[in-house]
Structures are given as C-alpha cells and as structure tokens.
Amino acid sequence: MTVSYRLSEIAAQLGGRVLGHAEACISQVATLETAQSAQISFLANSKYRAQLASTRAGAVILGEADADATALPRIVSDNPYAYFAKVSALLNPLPEAKPGIHPSAVIGAGAKIDASASIAALAVIGAGATIGASSVIGEGCYIGENVIIGSHARLYPRVVIYHDCVLGNNLIAHSGAVIGADGFGIAMDEGHWVKIPQIGCVVIGNDVEIGANTTIDRGALDDTVIEDGVKLDNQIQIAHNVRIGAHTAIAGCVGIAGSTTIGRYCLIGGSAGILGHLEIADHVEIAAFTLIGKSIRKAGSYAAIFPFSKSEEWRKNTVHLRHLDELVQRIKKLEQELELLKRTAPGNR
C-alpha cells in the first residue's frame, strides 16, 4: 500500500505554511541525505543547512529561520521535527487490524471484548477482562483476569499483563513487556525470606508507550502508577509503588526502585537508576548511566558519569580514588604548613 499527499493537502491537515510548488506529491519521509524526489525530509536545526543544499528530497519541512534557505517545495513550521513526525504518521498508517477474535485465541469467562477490537492468534484473555474499542491484542499476548484495557490500544505479540491491572486509551506496548508482575517484597524471618504478597496493581494512563521487554511491577499494598503520556523505552525496570508523572520520557535499561515518585516532563537517560523512596521534581533531566541516590527537589539537569579513557590512563588515574580522602588531608596539611611558612617568611617579620 502506498499513500501519497500533495504538500497543500498535508498543510490543510497539519497546518504550517507552504512555500514553493504546493502540488508536489509526497509518498514517504526520509533523511536529507537519502531522500528521493517523492520523499519529504526535514531540517530541525540550522546547522545542517549544508545537507539541505545537497538533498534530493522532493520537499522539506523547516523552521521560520530557514524558510528561505532552499527553493525546494517546503512547509514552514514552528516545530519541524514534530511536524515531520505527523507527516510520517500520515504516510505510514498502521496496518488496520481486523476486528474479531482469532479462533486460536483463548477467551476467559465473562471477558468483555469490544466488537471493534482485534484479538490475534494464540492470545489469552483472562476471565472478566475488558478490551476497549479498536484495541489490538497481538499474537500470544496474555491479558490477566479482570484487566481493563482502554480503546485504541496496540499490544504487540507476547505482552503479558497480570490480573487486575488497568491500562488507558492509546496504549502501545511492545513485545516482551510484562506489566503487573509481583514487586520484589521480602522480609527476613529467622534465616528465611518471607514473601510479602503484592496486592496492589499497575494503573497506566492514556497515551503511554512501553518498550520491548520493559517490566512494571504491581504495587505491594497501593498501586504502581504511570500517568498520561509517559514514554518508556526498552528493558526498563519499574519497581512496585513507583509513580511516574505525566509526559516523562525514559530511555532504555533504566531501573527505578520501589516507591519512588518521578515528576512530570522528566527526561531520564539510558541505563540511569533511581533508588527507592525518593521524590524527583518535575522537569528534571537525568544523564545516562547516572544513579540518583537522593530526592531532587528542583528542576534541572543532573549527572554522575565516570569519564572514560584509554584503559592504561584509567588505571593510573583511578587508583587514586581509593585514597582521595588521604589526598585531601595532604592538601590541608600543605596549606597549614605553607600558611605557617608565610607568616615566618622574611617579608613578614
């Protein structure tokens, strides 16, 4: 299937100002380097203007500042990157899923599946679960008992949702994601760990995306909560009773320990970690590979990356880290002795 649009049609749908040949016909998006004549590209940053000069794209999306930097058919937008995303969605609609339940799916008693929903081959829908309008449950997904999934959700193959979790509209969940497994709650009792039943759920708002093999544990007593518009990359681990504020985006391999609350519009870099029982304010940015060990009360950017170097230099420098306190004491002593010397120096007498 190929979809194609004229620039004028795109602007009619998505806004923006068309300059140049408005009837140019576009059927796909591409980068400035690789785009061909039926493709549209974008320039989100003026520093790539050189690529604009040499592109073979049929059209381009750019900001007001670059509006005259090319003669190509173009759409001027306040936010070329987001505009590009919307054009791409227009040109690459998701394949329509056929409503209905594949005969190999296993449907529990009392499950309420909207007639417009699609349940793919070998999916299991637990007893009492609810699947909203136009939602797609992929091949081999497992939806536990009494789970509620909103409308227009798309679960890719082999997503697992444990019993009683509640998921909003427009959810995207990628393969291997596990939502609602038991939190890691154990108590030591005379040399043995006793399991603490995890009786909370996971509650997920609208417009959330969850990456492949990401895990979100159910709450121990209260619920784990993912607010509207949160975007989670792959292989993230979110422990029990965490709350993630709306529109926060988290990159791959991040781990968030139990009962931590993260604000709205935070950005968390890959493989970062946040210890348990902390509070992170709104609009906090955390660098990749950074462990946050205390609450952050103030918006801003935080980091804790150990800088890499050639292994031999790393070895030479790093050996001193184990003696840093001693080093500081040596500096203190130097300062004191120097002070003493200065006082007794000839010029001071």
Add this chain to the structure above:
Amino acid sequence: MTVSYRLSEIAAQLGGRVLGHAEACISQVATLETAQSAQISFLANSKYRAQLASTRAGAVILGEADADATALPRIVSDNPYAYFAKVSALLNPLPEAKPGIHPSAVIGAGAKIDASASIAALAVIGAGATIGASSVIGEGCYIGENVIIGSHARLYPRVVIYHDCVLGNNLIAHSGAVIGADGFGIAMDEGHWVKIPQIGCVVIGNDVEIGANTTIDRGALDDTVIEDGVKLDNQIQIAHNVRIGAHTAIAGCVGIAGSTTIGRYCLIGGSAGILGHLEIADHVEIAAFTLIGKSIRKAGSYAAIFPFSKSEEWRKNTVHLRHLDELVQRIKKLEQELELLKRTAPGNR
C-alpha cells in the same frame, strides 16, 4: 473472595501476643496511612509512631518496644514486618489453580505431570519433562525436554525453561523469565567466533523466586546453580556456571558474569554487576550500581557509586578525573618543595 480473621485466630496460627480487642475482625492489610477499620497495618520502626497515632487501621502489628504506643487492637511480634507478610499471605491466598491440563496445551511424549498440577492454556511441556504435585504452569510457558520441576511451583505466563534443567519445590517464576538459555561462550578462530556448546544445565533449589524477564544461562560444562531460598528481582542476568548461595537476594537489573560464586545471605543492590570468575563471601552487601571487579573474601558492605550533582558541577569536577594522577604528582612535588623550604626557613637555621 474475601477472607477475614479475628486477631485471636491470626495469633493462634502465626504466634505473637494479642493486646486490646482480640476479636477485632480483619480482612485486609494496608499501610498506616491508608488502612481502614477492617484492615491491619504494621509498625516496623518506632520512628513512624506519629503515623500510628493517626492511623484508622482496625488493628496493627508492632514490636515489643511499641507495644503500648497505641490502644488499637494489636499483635506484638519480634519481627513485625515478617509477621505482616505472613498475615498478608493469610488474607490474600493465591487463587487456586484447577488441576488438569488445558486442552490447548501441547504435551510432549513421556511427560510426567502430577495429577494435582495445573497446565494452563497454550503451555508447552517437552517430552520427558516432570511437573510436580500442585505446580502451576502458566499460559504460554515453555518447559523443555526432560526438565524437572518440583512441587508447588508457580510459573506465571510465558516463562521459558530450556531442556534438562532441574527446578526445586515452591519455585515462583515470573513472566518472561528464561532459564537455561545458552551461556555466552565463544572462541576466536582465524577471524571467526566458534560457538562453545553449552552442555551444562541450570539447577535451582527450593523456595526460589525469579523475577520477570530475568535470565539464567545454562552452564558451559558444569551447571549453573541457584541454591535454596534465593530471591531474584526482575531483569537480572546470571551467566553460565555462576553459583548463588542460599538465601541471597538480588535486586533488579543486576548482571553476574560467568563462573562467579556468590555466598549465602548476600544482598546485591539494583543494577550492580559482578565480573566473572570471582568469589564473593557470605553476608556481603553490594550497593546499587556498584561493579565488583575482584573477589570479596570478607563479609561487609561494599560500594562504588559515583555521586550525582547538577550537570554543570559534575562537568566542572569530573574533568579533573582524567588528570588525577598528574594532580597527585603535583601534590607530591608541593610536599617535597615545602619540606625543602621548611628546612631552609629562617627558624631552622
């Protein structure tokens, strides 16, 4: 289903001393903040006594030191947190799985499935596998050929156990866990990697819990061994030929490299790592985000966390790490020169 117990009944089953109204009827557990009148909460740490004063809980579990800190119906225990866990288990029994094999499950030749075991929809049980009494194999699990699973195991949907692994009683394995995949064994041979067949297995003791999407690789030659009572959180990676001692608990996202032996009763924080071929003693605690690069022969607490700060401070400070050795040389030189100066200072002549 709601279960409810009088305090006196709970104490009859679990021990502890009841104070106050022993016939108070309890049907659920909750935190001190959220508990209602039919719920029991706990105070494990005297510093939360203020919450005790304001709780609406119908009863509370607390330690001897706090026995008189409330007039609420209460159970006094040496270990309120573990006691609470047991009460919660009493009030929240796992849903009973119906014995029998779902018609959509695929059962290999010669599989020995106890009559009391439950094999859920779309599970695959390999040829010659053994499933013990009262064990539950969840939807879409794959149990490889000749695997042995003990009694009272509970495998949540989509757990994979490769062939020939041996798992003990009371195992809990969460969705997406993969037990017994090949270890990462390769040998370089004239510009190409040659795969080293992984002919060991994974052997797991009794009372082990394995988190969602955790992976435990089979041994290269000998077995990978997880001893009794080990508790593993989500997304942990355990490489081939690792041995984890009994009752060790490991938080999410930890990676343990090949052939490392970890002692008993260790506690390993989230996203920590342990290199291969090391030995970690019993009762070692490893902080989150800490890489252990040498064997640890002595019980105790170990850490290697780079402290986070605002990004601009981090940048300013961190730039010096690449010159730490030079810095130490400068300090040495200062010390030597100062020593020289002191010797030649007026007071010394």
Add this chain to the structure above:
Amino acid sequence: MTVSYRLSEIAAQLGGRVLGHAEACISQVATLETAQSAQISFLANSKYRAQLASTRAGAVILGEADADATALPRIVSDNPYAYFAKVSALLNPLPEAKPGIHPSAVIGAGAKIDASASIAALAVIGAGATIGASSVIGEGCYIGENVIIGSHARLYPRVVIYHDCVLGNNLIAHSGAVIGADGFGIAMDEGHWVKIPQIGCVVIGNDVEIGANTTIDRGALDDTVIEDGVKLDNQIQIAHNVRIGAHTAIAGCVGIAGSTTIGRYCLIGGSAGILGHLEIADHVEIAAFTLIGKSIRKAGSYAAIFPFSKSEEWRKNTVHLRHLDELVQRIKKLEQELELLKRTAPGNR
C-alpha cells in the same frame, strides 16, 4: 544419544597433531578438574599445567608449548580453546528438528516455508514471511509479516521478529529476544510527545547469535544493521539505526543508543553503554560498566569503572568528588604561593 570418537578420527576432521594413544575413545568434553576417562579436556594457558598433572581426563587438547607436558593421549593445536569448542560441537550435536509444521502453529497467507524447515508448536508465521532451509522456529515464536529468515537458523521458543526484518543464515536467537520493535522516537509538541513512526527494519547478517531477552529496535527511517558474525549475549538493548560491525562480541546488559556505529571485531564488556550518534572504530575493547560518551577513532582498550571499596571508605573518599574542582584550585593556589615563597626565600636573595 551418545556419540563417541577416537582421537585419530577427531584429528582427521578438525586437524591438529595427535600424540600418545591415538585410538583413545572420547564421548564428552569436560574441565581438567572434572573430566573422566572417556572425556577430553583442554589446556589453553600454560599456567594451569598443575591441573593437567592431576587430571583424570582420557585425553587433552593443548598448545605446542605444552605438547610434552603430559603423557595423556592428546591433540596439539595452535588454538586449543577453539579446537575444544569444535570437539564439543562434534560430541554434542544439536537435536535434529523434524521438518514440518506442527499442527498448532498458525501460518499466515503466502508464507514461504522451506520443506526442510521446522515450525514448532504454537509458533506464528506472518503472512508473506520466508523461512529458509533447515531453519527451526521454536515453540511460540512470532515471525512477523514479510520477515525473511535464512537457512539453518535456530530460534528458541518465544522469539519475536517484527514485520519486514531480514535475518541471515545460521542465526541463533534465544528465548525472549525481540527483533524489530519500534525505536524510541518521540518529538515534543506543545506539551505532548508525538510518536515518530519507525519505518526502517532490522537487517541481520549471517552467523549471528542473539541472547535471551535481547532487544534490537527497527530503524526510524533507515535500517538497524547487525553485520555477519556478531555475537550478542543476553539482555542487550540495541536502539534504532545502530550498526554493529562484523564479528563484534557484546556481553550481557549492554545498551547502545540510537544511530551509533560500532566497528568490526570490537569487544564490549557487560553492562557497558554507548551513547547515540557516535562512531566506534574497529578492534575497540570497552570494559564492563563503562559509558562511552564520545566517538572512539582508534583501536585500543577503554574503561571508566569506579573502583569499589568497603562502604565506609567509599563514603569517606567519594564525598570529595563533588569538590574536586575546588581541590584543584587549592592545589593551584598552593603552587603559586610556594613559587612566591621560593623566590623570596633567603637562598634566592
């Protein structure tokens, strides 16, 4: 099934020079410590010669330098470890998969499945997918629409391949691996994230192994590419538009951010990370737990590990890291003052 070979037969197949009793019969491989009389072991490093002296192995593989270090039947090879791997493969052939399609598998319209391929129980093959000769698709795998898988591939149970990805010959993919899920592409637009459709694919060369629960995202516009002979351990996350050069080996839990290019024959340690849009040269070694934040243009070994210590020492030393710049200023000041003092010292006047 037991396979057994005489040393002479092994050498006839794999090369190498037999010393001692060439008709010794070998049916399994083992370590020097555990080997029995029908087993062959190896000595790859002369420093383990003591183990050679005490082994009960029936034969041993060793290098030229150790050729005379034992009287046991032995094969001398330039590369004892790789030779051992090949002997092990000889003695431990993979169980043959029966060609054909299990009746419980779900096959999409127009799928082209070679007659010698094996599609196991409950696997789903999407419409238009191609499965090459002798390839094995394990239980519960999901192969998306129009995916192409080469010959002699072995997908263990519950691997997911999203639509349109292309995978080469001799692929090994372990359970839980997810190939071709959407990359993490989002654009902020007036307080909401807009999803950027991920219209590239994943293209995987020949002879690649992918570990359990590893994820490789599809490209945003162009493809994500894994070249020939790449070996990936478990729980690795490879973001969209990454390219990994031929014969690079990556240990568990590594995360590689978007659009980064990694060279050939690189070795990347466990839990390491590489930020996005970087270039890593051929033959680069990256230590475990190391974050690479800049391109590496030169072969060599790189590291950034924070050294661990007892927690109390760690605390004492680490507190200074937040004041490292101040410390450097203090050293500078000391140097200046000392310089001044030296100039005005009695001996200089």
